[in-house]
Amino acid sequence: MAVKNQKAGARPILVASNRLPYTFVRTATGIEQRPSPGGLVAAVEPVLRKRGGTWIGWPGGDLPEGQLDADDAGYRVAAVEMTESEVSRYYHGFSNRTLWPLLHSMTDRARFAVRDWETYVRINERFGEVAVRESDGSEIIWIHDYHLLLAPASIRRERPDARLSFFLHTPFPPYDIFRLLPWDRELLRGMLACDLIGFHVRGYAQNFLDCVERSLGARVNQDEMLVEYGGRTTKIESHPIGIEFDEFEQLAIDAPAASQSRREQVVLGVDRLDYTKGIPERFKAFERLLELHPEHREKVTLLQLAVPSRSQVAEYRNLKREIDETVGRINGRFATSNWSPIRYLYRSVTRKRLAALYRDADVALVTPLRDGMNLVAKEFVACQVGPPGVLVLSKLAGAANTMREVLRVNPYDVDGTAEGLHRALEMGEHERRSRMTALRNRERRDDLEHWVTGFLASAAGSRRSLVPLGDADFEAWLADFLSRRYRLALFLDYDGTLTPLTDHPSKAKLSKKMRGALEACAARDDTDIAVISGRAIEDVKAMVKQPNLTFAGNHGLQIVGTDMPEFIHEDLIHYRERADELCRSLQKLAVGGAWIEAKGPTLTYHYRAVADDVRDKLIEEARSIIQMAGYQDRDAHCAVEARPPIGWDKGRAVLHILRTRYGPAWSESVRVVYVGDDQTDEDAFRFLAGLATTFRVGSPDTSTAATRRLPDVSAVLSLIDWLSRRPESEPTPTPASESTRDSGHTRTRQSTRSQT
Numbered sequence: 001m002a003v004k005n006q007k008a009g010a011r012p013i014l015v016a017s018n019r020l021p022y023t024f025v026r027t028a029t030g031i032e033q034r035p036s037p038g039g040l041v042a043a044v045e046p047v048l049r050k051r052g053g054t055w056i057g058w059p060g061g062d063l064p065e066g067q068l069d070a071d072d073a074g075y076r077v078a079a080v081e082m083t084e085s086e087v088s089r090y091y092h093g094f095s096n097r098t099l100w101p102l103l104h105s106m107t108d109r110a111r112f113a114v115r116d117w118e119t120y121v122r123i124n125e126r127f128g129e130v131a132v133r134e135s136d137g138s139e140i141i142w143i144h145d146y147h148l149l150l151a152p153a154s155i156r157r158e159r160p161d162a163r164l165s166f167f168l169h170t171p172f173p174p175y176d177i178f179r180l181l182p183w184d185r186e187l188l189r190g191m192l193a194c195d196l197i198g199f200h201v202r203g204y205a206q207n208f209l210d211c212v213e214r215s216l217g218a219r220v221n222q223d224e225m226l227v228e229y230g231g232r233t234t235k236i237e238s239h240p241i242g243i244e245f246d247e248f249e250q251l252a253i254d255a256p257a258a259s260q261s262r263r264e265q266v267v268l269g270v271d272r273l274d275y276t277k278g279i280p281e282r283f284k285a286f287e288r289l290l291e292l293h294p295e296h297r298e299k300v301t302l303l304q305l306a307v308p309s310r311s312q313v314a315e316y317r318n319l320k321r322e323i324d325e326t327v328g329r330i331n332g333r334f335a336t337s338n339w340s341p342i343r344y345l346y347r348s349v350t351r352k353r354l355a356a357l358y359r360d361a362d363v364a365l366v367t368p369l370r371d372g373m374n375l376v377a378k379e380f381v382a383c384q385v386g387p388p389g390v391l392v393l394s395k396l397a398g399a400a401n402t403m404r405e406v407l408r409v410n411p412y413d414v415d416g417t418a419e420g421l422h423r424a425l426e427m428g429e430h431e432r433r434s435r436m437t438a439l440r441n442r443e444r445r446d447d448l449e450h451w452v453t454g455f456l457a458s459a460a461g462s463r464r465s466l467v468p469l470g471d472a473d474f475e476a477w478l479a480d481f482l483s484r485r486y487r488l489a490l491f492l493d494y495d496g497t498l499t500p501l502t503d504h505p506s507k508a509k510l511s512k513k514m515r516g517a518l519e520a521c522a523a524r525d526d527t528d529i530a531v532i533s534g535r536a537i538e539d540v541k542a543m544v545k546q547p548n549l550t551f552a553g554n555h556g557l558q559i560v561g562t563d564m565p566e567f568i569h570e571d572l573i574h575y576r577e578r579a580d581e582l583c584r585s586l587q588k589l590a591v592g593g594a595w596i597e598a599k600g601p602t603l604t605y606h607y608r609a610v611a612d613d614v615r616d617k618l619i620e621e622a623r624s625i626i627q628m629a630g631y632q633d634r635d636a637h638c639a640v641e642a643r644p645p646i647g648w649d650k651g652r653a654v655l656h657i658l659r660t661r662y663g664p665a666w667s668e669s670v671r672v673v674y675v676g677d678d679q680t681d682e683d684a685f686r687f688l689a690g691l692a693t694t695f696r697v698g699s700p701d702t703s704t705a706a707t708r709r710l711p712d713v714s715a716v717l718s719l720i721d722w723l724s725r726r727p728e729s730e731p732t733p734t735p736a737s738e739s740t741r742d743s744g745h746t747r748t749r750q751s752t753r754s755q756t
């Protein structure tokens with residue numbers, strides 16, 4: 001299908017949002033096409049109408065295939081179909097019961113259900129598939145809002161070079177709130193597949209940067225608002241959305257004049273019926289106004305228009321009940337024979353009618369408890385074509401960041417809001433005009449077109465990338481942590497950390513530079529290095545070839561080090577023979593390039609060179625043989641590790657080294673840095689959480705318990721190099737003499753430097 005209306009020269013746009021701009025509803029007379037409600041459609045639909053392109057979304061009903069072609073909006077639409085149960089879990093569930101309240105910092109209302117999450121993942125994948133199918137690779141792909149936080153990653157997997165951008169229409173909450181989500185990292189990773197992520201205001205962008213840095217260990221440049229994660233750089237920007245100012249203004253000019261001259265002043269509220277909009281709080285503030293300033297009774301009416309929204313979610317039904325009751329109570333309390341304080345309409349009106357309501361209102365009372373931006377505030381301003389009214393606006397709406405001339409209120413402060421409203425109702429013409437003129441000028445200038453042009457220019461602009469990881473980063477991450485009072489205990493994995501992974505372990509040699517950096521670091525009086533590997537201990541020692549280091553082999557089952565007794569886990573004795581037996585049983589799977597690395601008590605089945613078509617079968621058989629032999633099978637890089645089922649891992653080995661070497665109060669004098677790239681290093685990351693700074697090397701797609709990530713071995717080199725040059729520590733006591741302490745699991749014998 002050809003793209004219509006495409007502007008010459010401009011890249012086409014592919015928009016993905018939860019809803020298509022039209023909802024298709026089955027009625028007695030057939031399928032009706034109705035504009036979808038909400039700010040997102042109001043903002044983006046006109047852009048596609050002008051530029052052309054494709055809009056991907058959920059049609060909101062069981063629309064028969066082909067139905068969408070009938071639409072004549074000037075752009076293509078592609079439906080993402082969902083079953084009823086998927087809508088219930090992905091849309092009403094995870095999107096509206098989990099993400100919506102959380103993003104608005106209303107944590108008490110957020111529900112966490114794993115099946116909702118699973119459906120959210122699946123539907124986001126589906127959006128990704130439709131986007132990939134509909135795209136020819138030339139478009140700017142523009143994904144909208146919290147329903148689709150994972151879709152960028154699913155598109156990126158298929159289209160590594162796509163121009164991918166995202167705009168979030170809601171607030172983004174602080175780190176302490178976002179991390180309540182059990183799936184916070186997955187969502188952040190999903191978003192970071194984009195080249196550009198836009199938020200309404202700088203504060204939300206700042207919160208996001210904080211989250212990716214602290215939860216994902218991503219590298220963040222606060223000054224330039226750039227995030228580097230997995231070798232890709234994402235720009236983070238604030239783009240406050242605007243409205244179609246001229247159109248609203250024209251609607252207001254054209255709307256028929258009010259039929260009779262009014263005696264009363266009108267205070268107007270317009271919202272989707274949503275608990276974030278603060279409607280009950282607004283009514284209470286209005287009630288308080290009538291209490292505190294009885295002169296307004298019979299002279300002021302609050303006209304509240306509430307558009308039905310999300311009525312499948314219990315919270316919204318309860319809110320509706322609460323609002324009905326509050327209106328009833330306040331009207332019952334103050335109404336007279338010819339005046340009702342609140343006129344409440346639970347329905348939507350046409351845009352034309354809405355413009356007339358905005359125009360004729362004396363005050364707009366916009367009091368969300370939290371709001372990404374709030375378009376109503378802006379639309380009111382655009383429609384003020386007659387005698388100027390006053391905008392009373394919650395300071396918790398994104399719009400309050402730029403609309404400085406409003407009367408700002410805190411909606412949680414009922415008395416304060418009532419006083420703000422009183423001031424608005426009493427304000428003289430001169431002040432009203434100066435405030436409204438300034439507001440109108442800004443909104444006319446920063447209108448919807450301005451927002452779209454600005455965002456799309458940035459999305460199409462050149463890709464930025466952070467300079468390679470360097471001293472400034474390590475300084476920021478580690479300088480305070482490694483203050484001069486502490487010794488440094490540096491733990492390093494070998495393969496994939498100190499050397500790149502190779503097709504055979506014997507080829508994984510230390511580079512000259514890495515060797516030099518290690519030597520320089522080890523030569524310092526305030527630094528102890530331990531290399532902690534899955535290799536056999538003699539093997540790893542031979543690869544590193546440096547005296548004065550501590551070595552842990554077989555994932556820490558054996559340890560030899562300076563100033564500490566040699567350690568061999570006491571249970572190993574039971575596994576010597578079994579390991580030989582297991583090795584013999586596995587030999588029959590040493591085919592097609594697979595081979596077995598015998599490492600004493602443990603062994604590894606390597607399948608890197610095995611052809612794809614037989615790989616899975618061989619791995620499965622190897623696992624089963626390992627398990628039958630009473631060993632544990634663990635994933636490693638293109639390999640399966642067979643480990644004795646002893647409650648011991650790299651985490652415990654680190655603890656053993658720390659306690660033996662520095663005593664039980666080690667954390668008072670020693671700072672720990674651990675760098676590893678492997679699944680087995682995760683045991684150490686988990687153990688050290690909160691006690692150390694840990695780095696996971698390699699792909700950002702694997703989840704990790706490490707504090708931070710390093711992209712590759714060269715970044716590890718930069719880190720070790722920086723550590724070797726950091727300022728000297730003040731002299732610290734020599735390692736604890738109670739190093740012969742027995743952990744209860746161990747058989748120890750005194751080692752000497754020469755033994756290492």
Ligand code: GDG
Pocket residue numbers: 037038039040042043169170241270271272305307347348349350351354371372373374375376377379
């Ligand atoms: C989200 C964010 C952000 C309302 N009643 C009628 C009607 N409306 C239109 C308004 C306005 C829109 O709905 C509401 O927009 P808001 O911005 O106030 O709120 P959300 O729907 O929550 O929007 C919000 C926005 O996205 C954009 O990024 O500002 O913070 O939550 O345009 O005019 N329209 C018509 N009849 C009605 O009765 N025709």
